Amino acid sequence: MNDGPRDSGAGTGAGAAAREDGRGAPPPAADDLLAVVRGPSGLGLADARRAWAVPARGPVEASAVLAALERDRSPRWVLWSSRELLVPLLRVAPDLRLARAWDLVAVHRLLAGGAEDAPSTVHADAAGLDPRGAPAAGQLDLAGDGATDVPEEDDGPLRADGHVRGDWADGGWSDTPRRAARWAALALATAGRQHAQLTAGAGAGSAGALQTARSESAAALLAVELGAGGLPFDVAAAREVVDRLVGPPPRDEREAAARRADRDAPVLALLGDPGVDLRSPHQVRAALEELGLDLPDTRSWRLEQMAAEPGAPAVLAALLAWRQRERFAVASGHRWLEEHVAGGRLRASWSASDGGAGRMTASGGVHSLPRELRGAVRAEPGHLLVRADLGQVEPRVLAVVSGDAGLARAAEADDLYSPVAARLGVAREVAKVAVLAAMYGQTSGAAGEALAAMERAYPVATGFLVDAARRGAAGEDVRTAGGRRVRGRAVDDVPVEAGTVALDRHRQALAARGRYTRNAVVQGSAAELFKAWAATVRARLLAGEDGEVVLCLHDELLLHVRAGAAERVARELVADLGAASSRWCRAVGGPPVRFTADVAVVERWSQAKG
DNA sequence: CAATCTGGCGCC
DNA sequence: AAAGGGCGCCAGATTG
Known part of the structure; x- marks a missing residue:
């Protein structure tokens, strides 16, 4: 199957969009539209000859969307943003699930770093335009290069300078069925360009980046589903x-x-x-x-x-x-x-990749639920919770991303810290502190001494971390294993006057930035592995209709499943981790490091021993 | 007045 | 010499 970008040489997306349009989308049936684009399998580009614009507000329209989706469950749907499309859709069709997606915002954030998600920026970066020239949200194209804002049907979504029109990006794309279809086509073209960037070999380009784009997109779907469904709560x-x-x-x-x-x-x-x-x-x-x-x-x-x-x-x-x-x-x-609790569910709003390193986040205190309340997270009648914690995920991820063979060997053990302790000649607790200190950039206290031994015993891993810290302190970007760009944090331009407080503060700021990037390459890569696992589990649950993921907590998955399926699902979770982690190690070019998970079937979250 | 910063703490 | 990373959330303090 041709997995490559489909619109090679299309120049600005305007032409591509027009050609896509010419292929004839089914006529949409309502004024109020969300673009759902039938994408390629694989990336979905090879098969992407049609762009659908389907209506999606109100039950009637939602059922039309459902009908469109039900016709074929297998394609990868290209979406500008899962949140934008699915949040309103799930309100009227709570059971709707897209099997696979290409989320333009999620992929853009992977490639570019940061939290920017405006369609105009997503498009500009994909098309190789300077995003600073793109219209800001809410801004009409008054300075737009001779392009006017008159909503002529034939204007298309792009200005003469190639940027997305501000009024289209602000929602004008759904003003008419024809516009929605062209907007959908533009989404396809943008996906194609992102795909090309991911596989180009430069910067983020790698097999790992392409695979990460897919699992990040799946995580974006999952985030919306988590927000809509919530945690079963007593x-x-x-x-x-x-x-x-x-x-x-x-x-x-x-x-x-x-x-x-x-x-x-x-x-x-x-x-x-x-x-x-x-x-x-x-x-x-x-x-x-x-x-x-x-x-x-x-x-x-x-x-x-x-x-x-x-x-x-x-x-x-x-x-x-x-x-x-x-x-x-x-x-x-x-x-x-x-x-935060209603109808027996604890609800939050979820982000699939927040912060510099791209972890999943949740509002509403779901990620910091006090231990005392975890017993209230309880399976509904006829159901059970399956809880799975990754074991020591960050040092294992460090072994992969750094390629440290010694640390990879240590990861063979159920308890990674035991072989590390033996190698360092210290107690297990000391070894643990040393490993964590290396990843967090801690240099003081007892950790400091063990750290020196760490550097001698695992020079590749510690060298990798030191280099990440150096880059951050030098103001350079770093990248996670899956290619997510992590921008060094801006340090205020403190005037450097020797011997002054300002100089100290400047040094402190540089050190802090170094610690940030040092940790981000591990934490962010771990987040990608986790999401790859979560996406695999989600896909299996969808196929088997056994239940759903109800919580993602950095290294922990909580599933709510039919009681009769729980034990089997628990076993499958482990198999899914094996598959997802070995695929991930291969894709990011690291050694095949062993990952482990503690899995428990319980009625209440608090019952599972972590 | 709202927006932003800071200290503090919950979880990982 | 070097004083651990991330997130969200709250309340008080500060700032525009």
């Missing part, structure tokens, strides 16, 4: 926990204030100053200073250190306990339950 159980820890829900604002004052009172008494606002770190620090405790900040680890000293004032322990309870009350209390 709200009664959660209320019990919250009641026990912070009391019943206050009936009104006055009661809430009284409850807060009750919580504060014992700590304020010990501080000897009822006027202190415990929620203000400044005031707390000042109040402690009054007691003769001079601290640079009031972080809990610092308070704990001081509280452990003989003769430490009782206020420290009281303050720590207060913080814990306050934190829970504010972040996970009754208000949080009201806001």
